[in-house]
Amino acid sequence: MDDIDRELLTLLQQDATRSYAALGKAVGLSAGSAHERVRKLRERGVIRRTTIDVDPAALGRGVLAFVMVDSSAWMGDSAAAFAAIPELQEAHIIAGSASVLVKVRTATTEQLQEVLRRLYAIEGVSGTQATVSLETFFERPIAPGKK
Secondary structure (H helix, E strand, O other): OOHHHHHHHHHHHHOOOOOHHHHHHHHOOOHHHHHHHHHHHHHOOOOOOOOOOOOHHHHOOOEEEEEEEEEOOOOOOOHHHHHOOOOEEEEEEOOOOOOEEEEEEEOOHHHHHHHHHHHHOOOOEEEEEEEEEOOOOOOOOOOOOOO
16 A cells, blocks of 8 residues: 555545545546545455444434443354344454443433343343443544554
8 A cells, every 4th residue: 555545545534425536636646546546445455335424413322332341251252142232333352351342322321221231131241331421522533644
């Protein structure tokens, strides 16, 4: 990956609806060359998907919590059980005192409690520690800088 690829990634993270002509102009390429580079970035798995950024509060999901999940067994085979809970936005196996870290978005704290109950129902889960976020200062995309 060269500097032009990195700049294309930065531009696409800012606005994935930019035309190939606009992308090419911004990095000194033709629209066709910009399109080809983006296609290759997709093929190599650098670009995993193209999406939009939606305000969770506008969709009634204003409660954000991060939950540490304790377990009595290895949770590596439980991905499907976690993925079956639609309020979970992310789930990560982690090192440390807990086994899994999940990011949860709900409309109310009562709904958060229900999600915690469903987490407890997953085989091997022995406990949870939830931290509710009161305010998000920022979220940022991955900067495609040099290694």
